[in-house]
Amino acid sequence: MISNISTSDQRFPLAEGEGIDAIHQNPVYSYSVTQLEDDSGITGTGLAFTLGGGNDLVCQVAQRFAERFKGCEIEEIMSDFGTHFHALAEDPQMRWLGPHKGVVHLALASVTNACFDLWAKKRGLPLWKLLLELTPEQFVATLDLTYLEDVLTRDEAIALLQDQHSTRSQREAVIKDGYPGYDTSVGWFNYSDELVRENCKKAIAEGFSAMKLKVGSADPDRDIRRANIVREVAGPDAKVMVDANQQWNLPDAIKICNRLRDMNPFWIEEPTHPDDILGHRTLADEIKPLKLAAGEHMPNRIIFKNYLQSGSLGFVQVDAVRVGGVSEFLAISLMAKKYGLPVVPHVGDMGQIHQHLVIANHIAMGHEALFLEHIPHLRQHFTQPAVVEQGVYRTPMEPGSSSDLIGLA
Template structure:
């Protein structure tokens, strides 16, 4: 690695928003989304610049940017390699900033701001070593990796020592798992069935996805009329075929009785999972659904922090962990949650508020270093034109990125 000294001289936020067209991005709860990023920019004493993202739906993005501009005091003036050598300590200082913590703790506006700052630090770190993020992470020793994490409130379920041991245990088979770098990481098409799409558009999109090699795809459900959900779900299964991997996503729309009722109908179509069937904070409701309906549940898009993930992971109701590095406290918290999920044998299939730009790196790390199965990574194409190095999909697989950093740089 290149250990040249690179100092963060100044950091600030950018407010970037992107209009979507023709119902793209819509779901049962978020019917008129504007995809937006609160971007943290790290200016250094070199030509390198760090860029970190937090995802929002437009309105309120400026508030996240304001919080970024307050929290960056914790990293300004720091040399990037020294900062990342004990980043877990600095992370905790930011997350527990004595004034901003009152606004959470560890959720909402401040947590999103934290995500952008943390992601910018990892991006700059990778650029400083001239490596893509996935390569930087898999090359780190277990000890160096866990030093970037904050284990507070995890002491009873996952200690630093246990995390190091878990990573060391995965070294067996690591070389074989690296083959995915060349073969590509499997994707699924999450854009065939946005909530506001009519049936004809869904039908057309399914055929396009299949022509592009996708055998896994997701439909938005959560209509006020359950029969609309059933009709559209049956349409997807009929066109995609019995061998296709199909997921249904309610985006938290249903209360518990509704969730049980509609899930019992949807399971007849053999879904791979049903996603966010009810309120994302209601652990007990998800436990009840998992007990009463023979269905695998996926959630994490709106789970804001490691504590909520700890509760869901321990509850036994979670079949697929969809932790998102632009929703929780950035790459650092993502990795910690991923390690706990690996301990409990729950696969990580991230939600991609970053459009897969960052997560294409993280799933490679998850598979190669942490030993998670290489299942699927969500693919959302709507913002590709705005990124300097957009994700590349070939035969429904993510092509491994080679540029230094985490692929989060937006075009001006």
């Protein structure tokens, strides 16, 4: 049973220029860490991602949530985790601080992810394999589908997983071959044009055929120039994405996205405020056939549901260290599958947990194995850092979710 609970505020300053976008000018990549130790000495580690300020507040709430699991067996918890998730998210007092967003929901992500990590370690399995070994009923029992019943009921979720089961073998090659990645670090916002050019050449040499540039400059001409540099270096067949990190208002987004047409972006990410669902719908209509991607700042499954209903997104970028953890990530992935949209996660965890989740998405749900964001800036802090070779994530085989940090394992 779970005998010891702790939380930890872990902050990692970045090298000059790294992580900077049009909005976030002084990021400190940080994790609110929850650790659940059982009486056999196995520890589950859960991460929630912040940019530094307030990380300690998330830890305080995570400690409060995690205390509810003290004295419980992890197998018993996970056999009906959806119910436990719901109870924590609907805490009558803490809910007032959200609901389902902000500090309290990030804390829930940290605790949720610790539970999944401990579960996988207890079974001696990497998280992706544990998820694939669950029956559809067991899989759905880990999810809270409340407020989704108008688009995805429990029975529909089970049926979706059952429908994909007979074709799983056709998708299992990804375990051996690895999952494609894309380089998101070629063009951080403050990098010079020349450094962007050199980083693109480096990414191509390292095997990446997809890469992303930060945009959202005060002068749109700078964005257009830099986007064309990436396209020029990457060539016409590469997938080039641009990311405004919510910088534009809607009129500016329409103008600038239309100016980006000539360099053929694979997607335009976070063009405007993440709560403006109707604005995204308008923008999507105005810039067809260009596609929008978003999800990094969508805090819960209900917001994702509304985006899916609006038809405004081309790519779903749910992040398991931003929403309520692995459980809510999987619920959103099931919804996206129903709506026929690909899931390409944002990786606040630096791809550590998500390398497991995209394999489960692909094999269990039938999602396309498109690619997974690659950000290498914190890999030296993990005991089992994600391995990316020739632009491909190599499948992790160690038990757990690859979340253990050096000094906390």
